Amino acid sequence: MKLQDVPSAKIKMSEVRIQIKACGLNNKDLFISKGVYFRTMSPPLTLGSDIAGIVVEIGQEVTNFKIGDRVVVSPIIGCGDCEQCLREEENKCNRYESALGGLAEEFVISQNQLLKIPDNFDYADAAALPIAYLTAWNMLYNKAKVTKKDTVLFWGGTSGVGTAGILLFNQYQNTIAIAGSEEKVEKLKSLGVKHVINYKNEDVYERVMALTKDEGVDVIFDPVGKAAWSKNLDLLKNNGRHVNCARSSGAEATIDLGKLFAKQIAIYGAKSGTKKDLQNVMDHLKRIHKKPIIDKTFFFKQAKDALHYLENERQLGKVVVINESK
Numbered sequence: 001m002k003l004q005d006v007p008s009a010k011i012k013m014s015e016v017r018i019q020i021k022a023c024g025l026n027n028k029d030l031f032i033s034k035g036v037y038f039r040t041m042s043p044p045l046t047l048g049s050d051i052a053g054i055v056v057e058i059g060q061e062v063t064n065f066k067i068g069d070r071v072v073v074s075p076i077i078g079c080g081d082c083e084q085c086l087r088e089e090e091n092k093c094n095r096y097e098s099a100l101g102g103l104a105e106e107f108v109i110s111q112n113q114l115l116k117i118p119d120n121f122d123y124a125d126a127a128a129l130p131i132a133y134l135t136a137w138n139m140l141y142n143k144a145k146v147t148k149k150d151t152v153l154f155w156g157g158t159s160g161v162g163t164a165g166i167l168l169f170n171q172y173q174n175t176i177a178i179a180g181s182e183e184k185v186e187k188l189k190s191l192g193v194k195h196v197i198n199y200k201n202e203d204v205y206e207r208v209m210a211l212t213k214d215e216g217v218d219v220i221f222d223p224v225g226k227a228a229w230s231k232n233l234d235l236l237k238n239n240g241r242h243v244n245c246a247r248s249s250g251a252e253a254t255i256d257l258g259k260l261f262a263k264q265i266a267i268y269g270a271k272s273g274t275k276k277d278l279q280n281v282m283d284h285l286k287r288i289h290k291k292p293i294i295d296k297t298f299f300f301k302q303a304k305d306a307l308h309y310l311e312n313e314r315q316l317g318k319v320v321v322i323n324e325s326k
């Protein structure tokens, strides 16, 4: 990974040039840099999908934005004409592209991918949102359709998507979070989560059953993969929902189909979210008077350090790179 000068991209009629002010990092950036991302990406490329900045130039056909607007990029770029895209569900498009290139001074993108940043968020807040908060929103509200009465078991609670889920659910009495160290347990408690289980030295099943009076939970929020599948069907109530969005602890899991149908359990996969979801996330956070949880910000020239920090998995929430160059 290196810093270099590249020519400025030309803008098309319906495109906008953004001076990037902040870029949130995700595991996706780590996976791409290591060549293990699930889609093949050929270098050279510029990392960073969670992009927030200020509009500095607009194409002739741009009507929704003007120079000086503070904007955030919705990261999934659908093909625009398939059944899913016409339904504004671009995260289900077979031909989607990802916005990529946030670790730079500027970014050119169609006006259709942009949303205005609400006044209550700064650029770092906005750049913390896209992938993690969209994914968490999709998992909780589009797939599991959680209500205030539900109890949700959060695996990977301190990760970007885990903290996003806990914050968006906003029902700390009904939240059980799982972490892998005492340091992380304490961090989650500091967020207001009442019940935190350290899976390294506690029996998750026994603790969950004790906390739920032997009933189990309504929803399992799973951004980790294999580790969350041990006893998942026993941990869920009848009609429970398991939602997965990643596979960092392993991609293969076994399942007891007898329990699946007898308990009428639903299993969902969730991938990122739509521009509509991003607006919903911002509106929801405003309604509950919350801001995204940012663990640490780095300056642009420290972007490599920021990726290493993310790789060490000690953060609580998002890691954001701030572009201070202009």
Ligand SMILES: [Zn+2]
Pocket (backbone or CB within 6 Å): 078, 079, 080, 081, 082, 083, 084, 085, 090, 093, 094, 095, 096
């Ligand atoms: Zn499409």
